[in-house]
Amino acid sequence: MQSIKPLMEELYEIELNALEANDSFPKPPNWRLSPRAVRTFIIGQEEPLLLEGKEVEVSRKFYGNDALVERAIVTLAGNRGLMLIGEPGTAKTMLSELLSAAICRNSRNTVQGTAATMEDTIKYSWNYALLLAKGPVREALVPGPLFVGMEQGILTRFEELTRCPQEVQDSLISVLSDKVLNIPEFGEQGILTAKPGFNIIATANTRDRGVNEMSSALKRRFNFETVHPIKDVKLEAKIIESQVTRLLGASGITPEVDETVVQLLATVFHELREGVTAEGKRIDQPSSVMSTAEAVSVYYQSAMDAYYYGSGQVKMDALVRYLSGTIAKENKDDLEKLRSYFTSIVRARGQVGGEVWKSFFEARNQLK
Template sequence: MSDMLRAPAEVKYAEELDWLESVDDGPKPFSWRLSPKMVRLFILGSERADGLDREIAPKWFGDRSFVERSIVTLASDRGLLLIGDPGTGKSWLAELLSAAISRNSTLVVQGTAGTTEDHIKYSWNVSMVIAKGQSRASMIPSPIMTAMETGVIGRFEELTRSTSDVQDALISILSEKYVSIPELDDDNIVFAKPGFSIIATANSRDRGVNDLSSALKRRFNFVRIPVVTNKKSEAEIVRFRTEELLRRHNIELEVPPTLLDVLLQSFADLRAAAASAGSDDERLESALSTAEQIGVLEDAILHSNFFGARALTSETLASSLVGSLARRSPEDLAILNKYWHGVIEPRSREQSGEWDGFLSGGRKAIATLS
């Protein structure tokens, strides 16, 4: 792991997955490495009622029903589509599901406008084709085809960003569970082995980019992942991710609970303002997701560690928040300036404490960017 900038979940939690597999006596669908109950436990963490000899920490924070429905879908012959706003943890949940079920979360196709049918089926090694002709040996299988051949989970990120041709090719894979190779005379069909399925993600804000056809929608079970608005759950997610960052960078820096409260309250205020806004010009371009909160806090921590007094302050946190959320000028800066004058300034007078530094740091950052 020390040689990887970011280890996939099956590597990062390999010891935990090995242990769960060794004590798992539940029924396993197809070629699954863990039973559905253990998959859920790996993702959501253990409870005392589970009766395990060790504690399993939660890795995804959200409603249990979302995880259970996702697992049940993958145990069927339908694909799973995780849909929601940016930063709601769709990709992380897909990675955890793949790691627990298949011990391989790296068979991923990234959907873009440039994604072609070859990316989900196969392509050819041109030099081998010239030398020896087309054969299975000269074929380069896509991550999805590799998942089919090995009976594991394949992943498709940002499905709605891919073109209709790519989406149509996916319909046949999900329906027929095989891929034909017309260029070959023999051995020209790749059949999916039991255990194969696809987890796709889609950004609900991308609606209208490349809408899914009704035929493709029928091949997926939809699980909608909402933005986390519960402060306790959000605090757990932010704390979990921040601790990972500190360990990865070997940083010994404490995040005071009062500053975490300031961050959570600020995002809650900005979300409420966005919900009541009359037009897009009155809303920040940011989705104000939990992931963006984590990004703001990470930026503040790294700035404090490398350029500050190795102590996180409310001024640094405010500067990081303004710098991260002010994406449009002057629209976003005007919204943040209004928030600082209308909400942060009165709160600083009433509550003082960390809000004083937060007020000062935000004002300076807005003035610098204006």
């Protein structure tokens, strides 16, 4: 049965098999691929690989700083955890999934950090029926993602670490330092030592800074890498187009992505995010997250709207309507900044012969 969101190791299984079959470089203990092959899996390569007599293309999956990818891989090969930080929607989670899929073929060993996350959620808990019947035996223990990672020598992903209470965060300190997990209920045998290959990839949004600030002791046990938004408008448009095409295909809709509308959307998001237009004019920045992921969502929702309620062609009215919803998500007053952008920038571009910008401006009545 098809999954709405397949695991990375399932989605790119053929590429991973091809890379593993052709990988002759040194590997850290328990890694499925060498650091070179992990890098190739994430950023792609032009030359195809041979697998059982067939050529396999290795596509680029992460668009950003290639040096950041290399540093992340080196960190995971060492004894420090990896912390990916950045604005929401900058593909931190996707990068952690890709790293896990390439290194240990398991991206599902994950903790989703929330305010309700408890220490037993990440380490281990008990099957209380078995605990009462047999006492604290291994059979009664229910391993959490951290336990699984240490026992099997694989990566543990920790999403939104700073959303967790500080006492839960600090429970990672001994694990990252000594690579040991204490299980007091087992008595003298209650020590789990991590197998080679174990490490932690954590993510955190810079917008959550101050919610549950990490302690200095925990910070010292991670190497921090900042994932920045994409600066190139053409590259951002390419990502929007490819992601929307994939999402529409997964929804059973024949993708018909309008490149001119995608380019317009990428430009709008880039300019509102940076606070300056292509002409160098300063504009007000909304407080909402103007990420590539949000741009993908705006076009995808507009395309779904067109498919179910229209002729299949994305209409500017729908695009502006979903854009305004994104802008007003954090602060409804930000709609005034979007109106100002339409009045000063979009109108001018429509007047100099930009037909798509003219249509975009004419849909401004959807800004409510």
